[in-house]
Every structure is written in structure tokens, then in C-alpha cells.
């Protein structure tokens with residue numbers, strides 16, 4: 001049976017995370033590290049040590065914003081953003097309770113919106129997210145303010161190439 005490290009590396013399908021020599025440049029540049037339970041290079045260490053449950057139960061994998069700052073800073077080209085994606089996938093496949101439930105609802109609302117139109121329709125996505133999360137009233141004031149300033153467009157055309165969008169979703173099984 002594959003170790004957790006082998007499972008993660010296989011799904012990353014790129015630079016293996018053993019290439020990390022824990023210089024912490026990724027963590028020093030990560031804009032979300034201050035809120036993380038375990039910082040990015042610590043997550044790598046935990047994977048190397050086979051701490052599957054601790055990693056998959058961690059809020060860190062859901063708080064990562066996929067900004068790729070860490071990827072650009074890493075001297076060894078370790079793709080931490082991809083690694084966090086892989087860890088989220090494994091957590092969902094393994095039915096591990098998601099620590100940051102609203103972040104998962106946000107991902108689902110985002111993907112559902114892309115699947116139906118090929119691009120984001122902000123009002124539709126907000127409604128979708130609110131219905132999924134049950135969080136109806138937070139951010140209302142900010143939303144209204146953004147709308148009044150024209151930052152949220154009511155109409156956003158679907159992409160012309162929906163055939164390709166459908167093909168991508170089909171190929172990924174999403």
C-alpha cells in the first residue's frame with residue numbers, strides 16, 4: 001500500500017515534495033500563513049512524516065488561497081498550491097469532515113457557476129453560495145456598496161465555447 005507521501009506525490013505529478021529543504025521562503029511570503037493552523041512548510045513536513053489524519057483534518061488546506069506566491073518563491077520549484085489542491089481532493093475523496101465548511105461551499109458555488117456559464121456571474125454565484133451555506137446576511141452591506149459602485153455586474157454573458165467547458169468538466173469527473 002502506498003504511503004501518504006507517495007499518494008500525494010503521485011497526484012501532484014510534478015516535483016516531488018521531498019525536494020523541499022525547509023528554508024521556509026514559502027511560509028515567509030504566504031499572505032494567509034498568519035491564519036493557518038500549520039504553515040505551508042510544516043504541512044510538507046507532516047506529509048513526509050506520514051501524518052495523514054492531522055494533515056487532512058487541518059484547516060490549513062482549506063485556507064490556502066491558491067495565490068501561488070509560495071510557488072514563485074520556492075528555490076526547488078515545489079508546487080505548494082498544487083499540493084494544497086491535491087490535499088483538498090484527497091480529503092473529500094476520503095470523506096474527512098471539512099474543517100472550513102463555508103470555504104468548501106464557496107468552491108462548490110464557484111464551480112457550479114463556471115459549469116453553467118463558462119465564467120462567473122457574480123450575483124448568481126453569490127445567491128448560489130448563500131443558499132448552500134445558509135449564511136444569508138453577512139457581507140450584505142459590502143455587497144450593496146459594491147453594487148452601487150458598479151463593481152458587481154448583473155449581467156455577464158456566457159462564454160461562447162461551452163462545448164470546451166463541458167469537455168473539461170467531463171474529463172475531470174467534476
Ligand code: SF4
Pocket residue numbers: 019020021022023024025026027041044073074075076077078080
Ligand atoms: S520554499 Fe520550497 S524548499 Fe523552502 S520550505 Fe518552502 S517548499 Fe520547502
Ligand code: SF4
Pocket residue numbers: 026029030031032033040063064065066067068069070071080081084
Ligand atoms: S498558494 Fe496557498 S500556501 Fe501558497 S502562498 Fe498562496 S495561500 Fe499560501
